[in-house]
Amino acid sequence: xxxxxxxxxxxxxxxxxxxxYAPLPVEIRHKLEKHEQTKTVASGTRLISQGVLPAxxxxxxxxxxxxxxxxxxxxxxxxxxxxGKVFGxxxxxxxxxxxxxxxxxxxxxxxxxxxxxxxxxxxxxxQIYLAIAKASEVLRQCTRDFSMSQIAVTTLSCGTxxxxxxxxxxxxxxxxxxxxxxxxxxxPSWRAISIVHSSR
Numbered sequence: 001x002x003x004x005x006x007x008x009x010x011x012x013x014x015x016x017x018x019x020x021y022a023p024l025p026v027e028i029r030h031k032l033e034k035h036e037q038t039k040t041v042a043s044g045t046r047l048i049s050q051g052v053l054p055a056x057x058x059x060x061x062x063x064x065x066x067x068x069x070x071x072x073x074x075x076x077x078x079x080x081x082x083x084g085k086v087f088g089x090x091x092x093x094x095x096x097x098x099x100x101x102x103x104x105x106x107x108x109x110x111x112x113x114x115x116x117x118x119x120x121x122x123x124x125x126x127q128i129y130l131a132i133a134k135a136s137e138v139l140r141q142c143t144r145d146f147s148m149s150q151i152a153v154t155t156l157s158c159g160t161x162x163x164x165x166x167x168x169x170x171x172x173x174x175x176x177x178x179x180x181x182x183x184x185x186x187x188p189s190w191r192a193i194s195i196v197h198s199s200r
Contacts, residue, residue: 018059019135020086020128028125035117041108047087048102053095054088056112063108068101080105089132092118 021029047058064082068075091098092115
């Protein structure tokens with residue numbers, strides 16, 4: 001299994017059509033583009049690993065990737081995604097470890113933004129959170145037809161099936177405290193797409 005290394009020169013490409021950049025103002029896109037690193041990765045390269053905080057944000061420019069869930073020594077495919085998809089948003093914003101693997105199915109062109117640079121821009125431009133909310137909703141719609149029973153059949157026998165909300169209201173508020181983002185406005189919409197749990 002190949003793993004991608006975060007290095008290389010800034011070779012900007014047209015990434016404005018991806019799900020993160022599309023709703024952003026031009027000036028914020030330009031700030032992000034300054035820190036882009038564009039790479040070509042081979043088939044079988046692991047971009048996101050379950051339980052490992054990613055070192056950067058990944059934007060798929062071309063090619064296709066598999067989103068999968070490891071369970072009892074097997075890999076269960078959740079969906080296949082292509083150009084325009086963004087991975088690592090949830091982990092970099094919340095600090096929570098990824099619950100899926102993302103692996104290239106063919107040679108792919110990807111754009112990387114190091115997590116430290118993304119965090120800096122995020123803190124000074126809280127409107128990016130709205131784009132993150134939209135991208136998260138798209139991902140949920142993309143995978144909502146995936147049957148959880150496929151995972152349950154495999155994982156219940158191992159006693160490893162755990163289902164919990166992505167965020168609690170408390171952790172969501174803490175996450176936004178540094179940048180003073182309009183969390184009171186975002187929480188209802190994020191709760192509606194099951195990103196924020198309503199109990200706390």
